[in-house]
Each structure stands twice: as C-alpha cells, then as structure tokens.
Amino acid sequence: MTISDLAEQRSKLLATLEGISSSAELEAFKLEHLVRKGSIADLFEQLKTVPKEIKPEAGKALNELRKSVEEKFAERESIFGGEVVTLAPLLDLTMPSRPLPVSEPGHEHPLIKTLNRMVDIFVNMGFEVAYGPEIEDDEHNFGKLNFAADHPARDMQDTFFIKNGADPMSPALLRTHTSPVQVRLMESGKLPLRAVMPGRVYRNEAISARSAACFYQLEGLVVDRGVTMADLKGILLSFAKQFYGDDSGIRLRPSYFPFTEPSVEVDVSCYICSGKGCRICKHSGWLEVLGAGMVHPNVLRNCGIDPETYSGYAFGMGIDRTAMMQYGIDDIRHFSDNDYRFLRQF
Ligand code: PHE
Secondary structure: OOHHHHHHHHHHHHHHHHHOOOHHHHHHHHHHHHOOOOHHHHHHHHHOOOOHHHHHHHHHHHHHHHHHHHHHHHHHHHHHHHHOHHHHHHOOOOOOOOOOOOOOOOOOOHHHHHHHHHHHHHHHOOOEEOOOOOEEEHHHHOHHHOOOOOOHHHOOOOOOEEOOOOOOOOOEEEOOOOHHHHHHHHHOOOOOEEEEEEEEEEOOOOOOOOOOOEEEEEEEEEEEOOOOHHHHHHHHHHHHHHHHOOOOOEEEEEEEEOOEEEEEEEEEEOOOOOOOOOOOOOOOOEEEEEEEEEEOHHHHHHOOOOOOOOEEEEEEEEOHHHHHHHHOOOOOOHHHHOOHHHHOOO
8 A cells, every 4th residue: 555545545435425426325335435344444454564664654644535535425415315215214203202301391481470460460450462563663662652852762872773764754763661552552543442562672771780771561551531540540559459469559659751641650568568668668668660641642642542532541660670579589680691590490
C-alpha cells in the first residue's frame, strides 16, 4: 500500500458515492466498504505491514480517507435515507410514549390561573369574554378613548410604537392597556354589551421586581340603557367577595382617566389582615386593585353610540400584581422566566 494507492482509492470511493441514486445502492456500499469487515477496515489491517518510514503518513492518509468517505456517505444518506423501506417496521406508531421525566403532567401558569378565576366569576355573572389584537393603532388605543393629542400617555416613554405602520396618521403600537378592546366592541354596534376582555399589554417601563414591560390586564365593559355608577359598584363588590373572600369590602376613591367620567380608583379591604393593617397593605387596611368609571360620553360618541340613550361603565385591573399577592411571589420576573422549579408549585 502506497500513499498514492490510498489517494486513488479515496477518489474512487467518493465517486461511487456521488453516483449513488437509491437507498438500496447506499446500503450495498455500506456493506462493501464501511462495516467491520469492509474494504476500509481491510486497509487499516494492511497498514500494519507497511514500512515504518511511511507508516505515519499512510496512517494519516487512511484516516482522512475514512473521514471523507463517512462524511460523503452521511450526505448521500440524508438525501436517499428517506426511502429506506427496511426501517418502516421499526416505526410502531401504536407504541406507548415514554413517560414524562417528571411525575406531574403539567401546570397552569399562575398568571393564567388567576386570570381564569377572575374571568369565571364574571362569566357566572353574565359577562361574555372578548379579545382584541395586541398590535393596535393610535386611534383605538388612545384617540377614540378621548386621550387628547398631547396626552402624556402617548409619549414614547410609555408606548412601544412600531415603525412604518400602514397608516402614518394612526401609527401602529403595542397596546398599553386592554381598553382598545372596549372600543372595538362598541364599534361593532351590538348593544347591549356586557363583556370582560383579558389580555397582554405592553409599556416601555424600566424592568424591576415590581414592573415588567409586558403584563396582563382584565377589562370589563357594560353598555345599556340606564346603566349607573351603582351598577358598577354592585358588580365590583360582588366580584371582590367572590375573588378575595366573603367578608371583603371595597372603597371607591375619585380618580381620573380620559375615557371615564366620573373615574374611580377601587380598593379592596386587605385580605391578609382583614383591614387591620399589615406589611402587604402598608398598614392602610386597603389594597388598590383596579381603575373604573362611567364610560365618557365622548367615547360612546366616538364609537357611534348615542350617549343620550345609552350609558355604560368600564373597569380594568392588573393581573400580575394580584397573582403576586395571592401566591406570595416577590418578583414579577418569575412569571416569564419559565423556570420549572417555580412553575411546578402552582
Ligand atoms: N385602562 C386603564 C389602565 O390601564 C384602566 C381602566 C380601564 C380604567 C377601564 C378605567 C376603566 O390604567
């Protein structure tokens, strides 16, 4: 065996592989050259008898030969391997799958668990569930909700705008709250309305243990003839009792939102200390849980609803902080870390 023999043998094998056009030929090639008693193994056998002086060089050439033939073989196999009929009986689709590496089949995410509990309570009180797009336009997220053109919430600091939106007059953005879904429902013209709208919202905030750039909200909207603030208060009190516990109370504080008038901030009595004062409620006895109010007549009008005939209330709450309080989670980032050691606890 000489170096040039090896070079010649190598080109011959590679050319043969190149010419192969079926899995059967590929299989035959393997049996002739690549198995334990094949031609390449034979060459390694012969290597033992070559003169000492050329042994290192011949060894190197032979190793290269084997490597390049194996690579070429793998390449051809990736093309013709699919036809390998003999493999089919090995694939038994009725075979039971391997058990999961953990004993539990899976968990609902704590955020979704909290959200679903809330949604269920409203569904039991006659609310429908509605969804809207996360990529919104300025009109739905702000304009029709009665945000003045220079309202600070439109500022780049808070909103993720998306470049090259289809309509330059109404740029695309990631919705900053679920309230645009209210607009879409009212625009649909189907009255009366009684719906909750869960979903993800986005704000350009510094990320910390307390705030994330993406979080969940649950919005509520009722529009009908003769809807009053008393209806709003009744629904929220009923929700608080079902979600936070039967002895929960609520209190309404005046607030401001462009899309509601009057607007309120709603607190629920602290369910940890029952209103006595503790670390969680910062010794006030109350937890701030949502924003709400009567739908502003301008908003009704913007959505084609006559405010002389119809009135409505709306409310919106954050899910993440509620879930954090409920489960004693100290960092909002745990929700998106996707660490199974965290998730499996819920
Ligand atoms: N959209 C408001 C927010 O994100 C919450 C809200 C909804 C307030 C509906 C009033 C009525 O802060």
